Amino acid sequence: MAADIAGLTVVWAYRRTGKFAFHVLTGALETDARTASVPIEFANGVDAVVAAVRTALAAPTARVLVGWSFYSPDFPQMRAELHAVKAKIDDPRVVHVVGGVHAAAEPEATLRAGWQFAAIGEGERLVRDLVLCVQAGGDLRTVPGIAFLDGPSLRKNGRAERIALDEFPPFGPGHDRFGPIEITRGCIYACRFCQTPYFAGANFRHRSVANVRHWARYLVGRGFRDFRFLTPTSLSYGTFAPEPDLAAVEALLAGVREEIGPTRNLWFGTFPSEVRPEHITDASLRLLRKWVSNRALIVGGQSGSDRVLAASARGHDSACIERAVALCVEHGFVPHVDFLLGLPSEEPSDVDATLQLMDRLVARGGKVHGHTFLPLPGTPFRKAPPGALTDDVRRRLRQLASKGQLYGQWEQQEATAQQMAAARNLTS
Ligand code: SF4
Structure with a gap:
């Protein structure tokens, strides 16, 4: 028998960068008879979240679960959006829950930013448990995988169980949300x-x-x-x-x-x-x-320096990247090789090795996808200095870009890396 979940609406704070995660969570709710009938709203931006919550609260027995999920670089923006939403609607019937890789890696800082609950681990089972808990009038702090602040202390109720992919749909077809x-x-x-x-x-x-x-x-x-x-x-x-x-x-x-x-x-x-x-x-x-x-293949390269590749535990050397690119071209594929600039321990000679490798790959018919290293929470490099480029490196990368041989967000990511490191230093 389907459970009575009248009165509860799920509102996803739905942003482009995290949208597929919401589609998966939607599919998880759709495919459990106990949660399939809960209304779900996809609200893109502060005004849309506020409007969706207001509409949901008009129901007589309303409860609203607002779900947030984002990557570490988006944390400052999403925190600002959460505050903007809460400034417009501060109602005890609304609960804000945040999940995803950033929340799992940095639950305390995320909760201190204003979310009431953080989901630690994979969301498919957890989102069902959250909905069922709200439906039963239960205490969300008891849900496995939930973290919360208890006064000054972080409390974690374990980690959500890892799922078998076959047991869940890869998206939310009942809501026309694909990926x-x-x-x-x-x-x-x-x-x-x-x-x-x-x-x-x-x-x-x-x-x-x-x-x-x-x-x-x-x-x-x-x-x-x-x-x-x-x-x-x-x-x-x-x-x-x-x-x-x-x-x-x-x-x-x-x-x-x-x-x-x-x-x-x-x-x-x-x-x-x-x-x-x-x-x-x-x-x-x-x-x-x-x-x-x-006929394009995206190849993970990351560095032209064997020393930096080894320090990053990549498990291959730079000759392997070169060989892969040559083979791709031989077989009629255009290799697009990802590089991470500014990795920890990178010396000027390592940067030179990377730039020279880029030149050789481009000469063979490859393209370069440039990124700047971000010290991501939860990783062994989380405390490393943010990726930084010298003027000479920027000039050489722009030259490649102007010839259509390099593309990517490497310039914006350098600024993002600085912001992330600054935020990390404030909270550590
Ligand atoms: S650890 Fe990350 S970067 Fe390395 S192969 Fe796996 S997904 Fe790719």
Whole structure:
């Protein structure tokens, strides 16, 4: 029997950068008979959140759960938005809960910024538990995975249980909210700058081929023509170790292709996911050529310095990046190589090595996607100095950009890195 949850509305503080997380949470609520009928509003920006909450509060037995989720660089803006919402509506029937990688890594600072509860860990089960708890008139502090402030002290009620991907939809189809199909969660590589393994675990959990096919078939039925996948490392599908399992990758791609037919687009190893350079081989590229629609591949490179790569625990060297790019071009792919500038311990000679590698990759037919290092909460590099570029490096990067050989948010990220470090220094 469906539970009576009349009176509760969920309002997502819905921003572009975190929207797929909300789609997944929506799917989790839709697919549990106990929570499927709770109204969900997608409210983009302060005015929309305020309007959605006001409308919900008009119901006689109203309760509103406002859900927030964001990445670390967006913390200052989202904190300002929370304050703006609370300045307009400060009602005890409204509860603000924040989740996502930033809240999980920095629960105390996040709660001190004004959220009442922080979700620690994965949200699919937790969001159901929260809704059921509100419905039962329970105490949200007892929900597994919830953190809160008890006077001056942080209290954590454990960590939300990690889920099996097959048990949840990859998006919220009942609300027409779609996104890439998440095929793998967690990452065994544990690169020291990356939040993924520290949030989702340093191992792989894969969605089964049958389940991916089910959702691909569903999307075909809904008229979609483009099929994308979310994974930390595309060619790790089906494996639990560093070595790719190409038979598993082929079973996935062939199965999806069978569902979507020859004319729809199957995007793999490109946005929003990438490929590790050591996974790029003749065999893996032949397999991709056979099944995928993209002719661009996003390759994780990060640095041209072997010393910096080793210090970041990347698990490959710079020669591996160069070899991968050459192979991609040979097989008719355009490699777009991600680089992180300003990584900890980087010396001028390391920066030179990176810039020289960029030049060689571009000469071979690759493109460079430039980022500046952000000291992300929850990672081993969280206390490192923010990524900073010299005038000479900026000039050389702009030269590459002016020729269409480099793109990315590296300039804005340098400013963001400074802001994050300043905020960190204030709270530590
Ligand atoms: S950077 Fe990529 S390979 Fe490294 S830990 Fe993060 S997701 Fe895994």
